[in-house]
Amino acid sequence: MFIITDKNSVLIDTVQHIIYWSNGYPFDPEKKTAYPSNLVDVHEVETIPEGIVSEQYCYTPEEGFYPNPNYKETDPFDS
Numbered sequence: 001m002f003i004i005t006d007k008n009s010v011l012i013d014t015v016q017h018i019i020y021w022s023n024g025y026p027f028d029p030e031k032k033t034a035y036p037s038n039l040v041d042v043h044e045v046e047t048i049p050e051g052i053v054s055e056q057y058c059y060t061p062e063e064g065f066y067p068n069p070n071y072k073e074t075d076p077f078d079s
Helices: none
Strands: 002-006 011-015 026-028 040-044 057-060 064-067
Touching: 002 057, 011 057
Parallel strands: none
Antiparallel strands: 002 011, 002 040, 057 064
Protein backbone atom coordinates (compact mmCIF):
# COMPACT_ATOMS: atom_id res chain seq x y z
CA MET A 1 0.00 0.00 0.00
CA PHE A 2 1.19 3.51 -0.77
CA ILE A 3 0.23 6.93 0.48
CA ILE A 4 0.65 10.20 -1.35
CA THR A 5 1.42 13.33 0.67
CA ASP A 6 2.01 16.90 -0.38
CA LYS A 7 5.33 18.56 0.46
CA ASN A 8 3.87 19.66 3.81
CA SER A 9 3.26 15.98 4.70
CA VAL A 10 -0.54 16.30 4.37
CA LEU A 11 -2.16 13.04 3.27
CA ILE A 12 -3.63 13.41 -0.23
CA ASP A 13 -4.49 9.85 -1.26
CA THR A 14 -3.99 6.16 -0.57
CA VAL A 15 -3.30 3.75 -3.44
CA GLN A 16 -2.69 0.04 -3.88
CA HIS A 17 -0.20 0.27 -6.75
CA ILE A 18 2.16 2.92 -8.06
CA ILE A 19 3.84 3.00 -11.45
CA TYR A 20 6.43 5.66 -12.21
CA TRP A 21 6.21 7.31 -15.62
CA SER A 22 9.38 8.10 -17.55
CA ASN A 23 9.12 11.73 -16.37
CA GLY A 24 9.19 10.56 -12.74
CA TYR A 25 5.51 11.16 -12.02
CA PRO A 26 3.93 8.54 -9.76
CA PHE A 27 0.83 7.12 -11.44
CA ASP A 28 -2.08 5.23 -9.86
CA PRO A 29 -3.33 2.83 -12.57
CA GLU A 30 -6.60 2.08 -10.74
CA LYS A 31 -7.68 5.72 -10.50
CA LYS A 32 -5.81 6.72 -13.66
CA THR A 33 -4.23 9.59 -11.76
CA ALA A 34 -0.71 10.96 -12.10
CA TYR A 35 0.86 13.21 -9.49
CA PRO A 36 3.53 15.84 -10.27
CA SER A 37 6.66 14.47 -8.61
CA ASN A 38 7.83 17.93 -7.56
CA LEU A 39 4.62 18.45 -5.54
CA VAL A 40 4.18 15.10 -3.77
CA ASP A 41 6.00 12.42 -1.83
CA VAL A 42 5.16 8.72 -2.07
CA HIS A 43 5.52 6.47 0.97
CA GLU A 44 5.08 2.72 1.15
CA VAL A 45 3.30 1.66 4.34
CA GLU A 46 2.27 -1.71 5.76
CA THR A 47 -1.18 -0.60 6.87
CA ILE A 48 -3.25 2.53 7.33
CA PRO A 49 -4.87 2.82 10.75
CA GLU A 50 -8.64 2.98 10.85
CA GLY A 51 -10.02 6.51 10.84
CA ILE A 52 -7.17 8.07 8.86
CA VAL A 53 -8.72 10.55 6.41
CA SER A 54 -7.10 12.51 3.60
CA GLU A 55 -6.45 16.18 4.43
CA GLN A 56 -7.24 15.57 8.12
CA TYR A 57 -3.99 13.69 8.71
CA CYS A 58 -0.32 14.06 7.90
CA TYR A 59 2.39 11.42 7.54
CA THR A 60 6.15 11.30 7.83
CA PRO A 61 8.28 8.16 8.11
CA GLU A 62 9.67 9.45 11.40
CA GLU A 63 6.36 10.39 13.05
CA GLY A 64 3.92 8.09 11.27
CA PHE A 65 0.33 9.35 10.97
CA TYR A 66 -0.68 12.38 13.02
CA PRO A 67 -3.52 14.93 12.95
CA ASN A 68 -3.04 17.80 10.50
CA PRO A 69 -2.59 20.85 12.74
CA ASN A 70 -3.82 23.14 9.93
CA TYR A 71 -7.00 21.21 9.13
CA LYS A 72 -10.21 23.11 9.72
CA GLU A 73 -13.63 21.50 9.45
CA THR A 74 -15.79 23.41 7.01
CA ASP A 75 -19.55 23.67 6.82
CA PRO A 76 -20.70 23.00 3.25
CA PHE A 77 -23.64 25.37 3.78
CA ASP A 78 -21.49 28.18 5.18
CA SER A 79 -20.56 30.75 2.56
